Amino acid sequence: MDIKELYKLYQQHPCITTDSRDCPEGSIFLALKGEKFDGNLYAEGALQKGCAYAIVDNPEVVKDDRYILVDNCLQTFKDIAREHRRQFNIPVIGITGTNGKTTTKELIKAVLSEKYNVLATEGNFNNDVGVPKTLLRLTKEHEIAIIEMGASHPGDIKTLVETAEPTCGLITNVGRAHLQGFGSFEGVVKTKGELYDYLRSKEDGLVFINADNDYLVDMLTDDMWCTPYSTDPDNQYGCISGEVLSCDPLLKFRWRKPLMELEETGASQKWHKVQTNLIGSYNIDNLLAAIAVGINFGVDRKQIDHALENYVPTNNRSQLVQTESNRLIVDAYNANPSSMMAALDNFHMVETKEGEEKMAILGDMRELGEASAEEHQKIVDLLAASGLKNIWLVGEEFGKTHTDYRKFADVEAVKAELQQHKPEHQLILVKGSNGTKLYQLPELL
Structure with missing residues (x-):
């Protein structure tokens, strides 16, 4: 059964479960494998509990036509999710980076939700299982999707962008993390840069970039579209800029649109002050990223300020x-x-x-x-x-x-x-x- 046929089956049974303890009536069970489990061994039980079909990659467990045998269940999961994502002609924002991915994702979601119906990664479901699960939550009501992508080994981001097919993207930063998997800091940079590589291959791919980060700037090429942001008040005209006003301990900052845009429109109020509920001056970069995305998608400055002032961090982050x-x-x-x-x-x-x-x-x-x-x-x-x-x-x-x-x-x-x-x-x-x-x-x- 090819991916087109599998997706038609999914449309008839639009619920895929990977947990044999949670088997909604008429759903499809997909047998994933881990270091300590093999989902193929639970396929029969999932069918008995109410699943209509079971997608497996071990021929020995197949007993009747309710079992669908594939070469690799995880790859099939990604293929179905990609096919589902292609049904929606909407902006898809890919986010990766060493630090701040989840906070930046949540801030962007808050800003865009002022104007749009937004689908965003829940929690940190940002791996090769979490990304397909997020994509399969897309419905016709959604106007923008935000997909967080994590990586701990070379090639991880390449795999995820090929599944999510983002139209624009953002790397928060690159740092010395997961070195056991990447082997070196250079491996971290190369892997995170796979998001840029993908967007570079697209005619209208857009990058939101921290212009203060030399590693990220060096990854860009002249043929890439980008929207920069910076904490340097003397940055070039094309940057959305901001600076920390206080952090005692909650962060207060101010931001403004690119100087060139302000001069062209004759805007009288250049700076917008925002009192956040975030701890840490380092969050200024995450906040400016959300502002850059919001402005690109036409969110009003008052709506942006409102979203950032009312965002409250959770899950032991800042x-x-x-x-x-x-x-x-x-x-x-x-x-x-x-x-x-x-x-x-x-x-x-x-x-x-x-x-x-x-x-x-x-x-x-x-x-x-x-x-x-x-x-x-x-x-x-x-x-x-x-x-x-x-x-x-x-x-x-x-x-x-x-x-x-x-x-x-x-x-x-x-x-x-x-x-x-x-x-x-x-x-x-x-x-x-x-x-x-x-x-x-x-x-x-």
Whole structure:
């Protein structure tokens, strides 16, 4: 059965499930494989629970014509999703980058939702399973789609853009993350750049670019359409620009349209001030990206300001949390060298309240491969130079560093300490890779 026939079958049964525990009546079960499971083994059970068909790639499980045998179920999933995406002649925005992907996606969604019906990736469903699932949620009511794309190995972005077929795209930045999978920083740059490579191949492909990031600028070629944004007030006329006004600790900033456009239209009010609910001066780039996208799609400046002022971060990303005893800056969803340094730089700038002191609880940065020891020691050395005294380091990698800061084997050891000695009147930065589970700490602080 070719992809056209498979897609016709999907149109008759427009629900694909990859979880044999969730089998809506008349749906299609698709047997994915993982390191510890084989969906083919659950196909029969899925049919018994109500699925109309089961797509499998193991001929030994096929028992009747309700089983559809393919070469590779994951590739078939992508093919069906791509065919579905092609039914909609709408803008599709692809987003990738080392840091800030999800926050930028959510900010862009907030801005565009002021004017359009927007489909966006939920959570961080940004891999080769999550992207097809997102695309299959497209309906005729949607006017724009925002597809987040993650990568941990060379070629990952190429695979995802060939599935999603974006019409425009944005790389937030490139940094030293997932080095275990990429092999080197150059591998990170090349893989993220696969989004640009795809858009370059399209006649009207558009890139939204941080003009302050030399790595991203160097990826561009003269034949590419781009909309730049910058935090340099003296940038060239073509840039949407912005600058941080304060960060105490919530970020307040101002932005303006390109100077050339303002001069042509005779606009009297050049700067727009916005008070956000975001922690971290580093979020200025994510905010400007959302503004650039909004302006490109005709969202009014007042609508843009409204969206950014009312966006509230969730999921342990750049959140300010007030407890009975402390104020917390919670950024515990992910961590790599560049995001850790940015968080610490911002933490240094945040002013404490009267009677309050600063404290940091930092967890390991995962998937750095051979560079892990060096990168963790760099963070410890940065901390020593900052003058910050009360620091708890959590995890095996930080445990190997040369420092007198307090070390804990894991989050459970931290919890045990908090049961005995709970900090009070502290401004506490909680930052670490999701696998260190520091997101469990705020309720104890």
